[in-house]
Amino acid sequence: MNEALLRSLTPSVLTVLVRRGADFAAAEDAVQDALVEALRVWPADPPRDAKGWLVTVAWRKFLDANRSDTARRRREDLVEEEPAPGPAPAVDDTLQLYFLCAHPSLTPSSAVALTLRAVGGLTTRQIARAYLVPEATMAQRISRAKRTVSGVRFDRPGDVATVLRVLYLVFNEGYSGDVDLAAEAIRLTRQLAAAIDHPEVAGLLALMLLHHARRAARTAPDGSLVPLAEQDRSRWDTKSIAEGVEILQAALARDRLGEFQAQAAIAALHADAPTAEETDWVQIVEWYDELARLTDSPVVRLNRAVAVGEADGPRAGLAALAALDASLPRHAAVAAYLHERDGDLATAARLYAEAAHKAPNLAERDHLTRQAARLNARRCR
């Protein structure tokens, strides 16, 4: 059984139930129950019409769950109103689901969990494992999120930017547990791009594809981080790069630049370089200037300092860095790199060690510690 196909049907099945009058929270529970049943039953007995099967089972689950008197009265009304099985629901419904699950009243972690379940069709257990929390905690997080959005009108247009932030968060989580969240984020963004014509949705999809293309080359067999300049570029996924570049070019041609398109443009320039030495750093600096104009993010200005260091030499990079607050995350790591390029190995080693101490994740800490050790060993020889 193709689990991805099953999950791709989730949003349309859910919106059928909602259009029949089920409230979102109950409909979502019923769809989840139907998905679990499909996973159990389909391998031995696959249905001819997968979506029809899911709608029937989910609707029955919904009715079963509403057995109180009031619910029964309401259900009788609903059954009478039940529309004849018709064509697939309008694309708009799927879009509404994205808006609802990324509603601004939700915290980021709640929006992520709800999106993965209601739009992505993942089970609570899978989501819990992916985020390394107990299943009971994730179940509560999801039902709380559903309560939070219970008063939100389903037909109200939402903000694409909030949806993109949620998908970006999912993508950044990468791979843990038995779910590949990066691949799932790409699938959900692709589905969103099919539902709405928006250059930033395309920009985010392109960014994800371009970044994902480098995944195999990004870590060594022992799990350690391989910096971009040292990656084996023959291991980059050219198909994913080609698709990302094509989507990006179509988006940029519309002349409505946004931060995801600009980030994707930088990723595309890296992807285009056959070797690290051939990277077009001058253009990358220009894109960082655009990004800084769009986001005013300190992370962008730090990355820009690295790019300036490559384009105009380490002294220029250090000058760009000097304008930034030294307490910024990864400031020491960038300074260490630029000092090494400038030939000041003692300062670089000290800064790498300092950066390792402040690193927010294990892979970076180990990488920075190795950098410091490498320079110290060379200096002591």
Next chain:
Amino acid sequence: MAKYLLLKHYRGAPAAVNDVPMDQWTPEEISAHIQYMNDFAARLEKTGEFVDGQALAPEGAWVRYDGEGRPPVTDGPFAETKDLIAGWMVIDVDSHERAVELAGELSAAPGAGGKPIHEWLELRPFLTATPGIAECH
């Protein structure tokens, strides 16, 4: 979304405001304290922020490798250990501010006289496993 460890110390933390040893509380005060801790964990599970909570026995031993083919060396317990962990709670929250807020609430657990202990809890962020896009170009 970030995980934090709330560490509760038997010893080694700065002195609490309401610093009376637990064996000098009334039994009701002890019950009230335990109830508070259980309620706190239950509430965090409801908000979808609870990951784990465990208590540790105060006495343990030091263990180290002692060379090929030899059993590990054990030593202790040392009554004079400066720092002693009593237990922990792991939470998964949206921000550092939220982690501080929850640690503050946990520190308000009632002690002697039914008044909050105001004990110092150590708050430590987890290192995550992998860097995201923004960090690696």
